[in-house]
Amino acid sequence: MVIEIKKVSFGYSTEKVLHDVDCVFEGGGFYAVIGPNGSGKSTMIRLLNRLLIPDTGTVQVNGRSVQDYPRRFLAQHIGYVPQSGGSSANATVFDTILLGRKPHIKWAPGKSDFKKTVNIIRDFSLEHLTLRLTGELSGGELQRVHIARALVQEPDVLILDEPTSSLDLSHQIEVMKMLKEVSTKGITVIVAIHDLNLALRYADQFLLLRDGSIIAMGDERVISEQNLRALYDVEVQKVDVDGQSYILPLLG
């Protein structure tokens, strides 16, 4: 599934937040959207599944405007995990994750919906929490539950807004590895993320947003010292350790 943003501008009020944004997300890529606070990352990814509508320009899914698709189609094919994880009713972890199957269920969950739910719970090692209410979880546990719910939906495109923001180091790696794995199976993964080193390690395409405009897009070479200085006004060094690039901020 290919998603294309064509000459999109958007503002919540008269002031524009995105200016003439043009970019293509190809099927199976792992895209990291990077930029300072308020640069428009969340806004941009919310346009992809029609949570927001462009003021000008279009968002196209497989060559057709996203506005022309029925809601159910988008729910089946595009998964979205908002920044805060999204509100969920105070249901059990099991029911919350099972809800990810909702776009595929006619009137009641079938055997395969339960099986997929059990499998994803195992993949995320959430077995000990299945009967816990979501309101009783820690921020990181809840974030993993919401990512599991998005994965059980089996979308073609998975959009996540800062999916590792509440996670400890080992769970950050677990989640990014899992996203990498699903992208290798052909699912397009798009994450807004502040952690440049996690992005560099797992994503394969990078989109740099500054003040609502894309200043660079491409492979890991766009995460350059020069571009990061332009983005954050901070001096950094890009270093190589055993063939893997890392960004080292030079703290003043």
Ligand SMILES: Nc1ncnc2c1ncn2[C@@H]1O[C@H](COP(=O)(O)OP(=O)(O)OP(=O)(O)O)[C@@H](O)[C@H]1O
């Ligand atoms: N619902 C809203 N109503 C009005 N303005 C908004 C709304 N949501 C975001 N904005 C504004 O739009 C701009 C872009 O916000 P956005 O959330 O897209 O940035 P971001 O790059 O995701 O930031 P962060 O890294 O802090 O999450 C900001 O100036 C923000 O204040």
